[in-house]
Amino acid sequence: MKAIAKIKKGKGLKMIEAPVPRPAADEVLIQVDVVSICGTDLHLDRWDAWAGKRVTHLPQIIGHEFSGHVVETGKNVKRFQIGDPVTADSHIPCLKCAVCLKNLPHLCNQLQILGIDRDGCFAEYVVIPSRSLWENAPELPPEIASIQDPLGNAVYATLVEPVEGQNVVILGDGPVGLFAAGVARASGAEKIILTGLNPLTLKIAEQMGVDRVIHAQKEDVSQIIRDECEGVGADVLLEMSGNAQAISDGLSALRKGGRFCAFGLPSSPVPIDFSDQIIFKGIRLFGISGRLMFKTWRQMAGLLHVGKLNPRPVLTHFLDFDDFEQGFALMEAIPRLAGKVVLVLKPAFLKEIQERQSLEVSRFVSLPPLTKGD
Incomplete structure (x- = not known):
């Protein structure tokens, strides 16, 4: 499968071929449809002091903002079925430590962060423990579903x-x-x-x-x-x-x-x-660290469902997954040339998402091209 990874210390990321991961008993295998670039990903690309101190294992598939659908479940997973549209909280708690048992799993003492402490979602497939998964409403567009973490x-x-x-x-x-x-x-x-x-x-x-x-x-x-x-x-x-x-x-x-x-x-x-x-x-x-799992997610779902919250103006660019370097350049430019950049793994989805965005958000400033050749 294609994946965007940090291969070695220093500036830059690389598109690699990686094996499709297999889910453990409590994990779910997800086919990724859409990802979005986060400030954390920019730290990893630049390999600044924070990244050098925080990331201990290379190579590492990066990314923690995505939407996709379930294609395989581990034998102990009961809440999710093949085909379910999902995303995940980037915080993966143990659910066993003293902090988790005080109903604060987002602050877990053994917390893992997707794309930092384990392979992330900037790939065609990702495995994630079911305890961190969130099932999206079927009508929620994948580009909006992908930005629910931030x-x-x-x-x-x-x-x-x-x-x-x-x-x-x-x-x-x-x-x-x-x-x-x-x-x-x-x-x-x-x-x-x-x-x-x-x-x-x-x-x-x-x-x-x-x-x-x-x-x-x-x-x-x-x-x-x-x-x-x-x-x-x-x-x-x-x-x-x-x-x-x-x-x-x-x-x-x-x-x-x-x-x-x-x-x-x-x-x-x-x-x-x-x-x-x-x-x-x-x-x-x-x-404020992370999100309340899953009170915040329920609040967010409610705001999106009733149409009170429209995050689309922040999403300024939609690019093919292969054009990730362009997306990072837009977000790292000074002054910054993008709000939020979304990367789409399926070419057919890209056209559909661009058309939906153009219908729902009027352009208010001249922006660089959405994709190469557009």
């Missing part, structure tokens, strides 16, 4: 507490930040503000329902947030960038008693005035 991050961060009637500020214009804007709008937020740096993604933010975009390098982030939020600051702050200055600005712009969700990963320790920015303000601080 969309779930946004749902978890945004809805860890209700946002109805709240002023929500999102720091960071990457895909998860943009998805969070859509989740907040669908869930009744009063005002949504998003900060970022990229002209393309700031325009996408407006399509996702953002009321006010702030260019973080050209405007006074903290002052604008306070001015837009009745002079007292944001009710909810979703930190999606991992940028030290953004974290400081966010804590300063959060009202007393507000909620701060930390999702973005800083590259180094961040100094915080713990007394003034947290204790005396009485804020509620949440660390």
Whole structure:
């Protein structure tokens, strides 16, 4: 089978031929239809300090965002049948450790991450333990099904507490930040503000329902947030960038008693005035890792089913699986040239997906070609 793999340390990924994996007793073999590129995959492509420290085994098939259908089940698998449309949570818990037994499997002490600790989904087939699988609604398009892992991050961060009637500020214009804007709008937020740096993604933010975009390098982030939020600051702050200055600005712009969700990963320790920015303000601080398994998935399915949440504006490019290098180049460009890039393994699916996207999302900015020759 074809697969995209990290072969050796250093920049770059390679398309390889790999054997089709066989499912163990508790695993499911999935034929992959669609995958999407994540920030984690970019780290692996660049082989930066994080990747060098985190990945211990090479070669490694990468990827953890996908949709597909079941083609074989292990002998102990009862919940899934051949033909079921599925995706998976990228977190694979043991379900036996003390943390799992406290109903927090997404934080498992023995946690494996798909595409990091075991072969991932950027391949024609992938095996995944059934405990991490999610069955998709038959009517859910495969390109939308493939982005549920990062969309779930946004749902978890945004809805860890209700946002109805709240002023929500999102720091960071990457895909998860943009998805969070859509989740907040669908869930009744009063005002949504998003900060970022990229002209393309700031325009996408407006399509996702953002009321006010702030260019973080050209405007006074903290002052604008306070001015837009009745002079007292944001009710909810979703930190999606991992940028030290953004974290400081966010804590300063959060009202007393507000909620701060930390999702973005800083590259180094961040100094915080713990007394003034947290204790005396009485804020509620949440660390967001993964998704609640499977409460977040049920919330996400509901929002998608009733049509309140439309993530399509974030999906800017649809490419043939063989053209993965083009997709990575679009996402790694400075300034970034794509929102979310989706790779399609079946050529017939690609045309169908492009037509569906063009019908459901109007193009709002000139973009590079969707595929070679288009």
